[in-house]
Amino acid sequence: MKDDISRVRLSYGRAIAKSGFLPRFYDIFLASDRAIARKFVNTDLEKQQGLLAMSVNMVILFPQENKIAKNAVGRIRKSHCREGLDIEPHFYGLWKSSLIQAVSEHDMEYNPQIEGSWRKVLQIAIDHIAEGH
Ligand code: HEM
Known part of the structure; x- marks a missing residue:
């Protein structure tokens, strides 16, 4: 896992x-399901890109028991749960x-x-966030 990270x-x-990496991610992600595009209708995507850039770092550090990453991913788990943004678990596969x-x-x-390392590393934080739904 250390080498993967x-x-x-x-x-x-x-x-x-x-340049273009973050906007490209949102183009692909929002086009992947109409229900996902609907979730972001009122979102300032430029601001969201900055949040994503940071949170991907946290997702990557999460499997190493990094304290800051644990807190950050824990917050995302809470904000994305049923009572919050209500992100259904199946959407995380499309995010990934x-x-x-x-x-x-x-x-x-x-x-x-x-690619194999990306799949392995992302899945750990994704499982944690999706389990909180
Ligand atoms: C591991 C995957 C993901 C990460 C790291 C992540 C990260 C974040 C962060 C940091 C925020 C802003 C702060 C917050 O509310 O916590 C956010 C907001 C949001 N996320 Fe995610 N997210 C993930 C997956 C998803 C998925 C699969 C969806 C599906 C549609 C989604 C939809 C949203 C929406 C709608 C917002 C609110 C945007 C707004 O403020 O208008 N996220 N996400």
């Missing part, structure tokens, strides 16, 4: 350094595949090993 951190660094698609287009060193 290092690989993902480097890949994320390369992807986010390229949209992010990986955007990374694959922006990380010039992207390869199957990096």
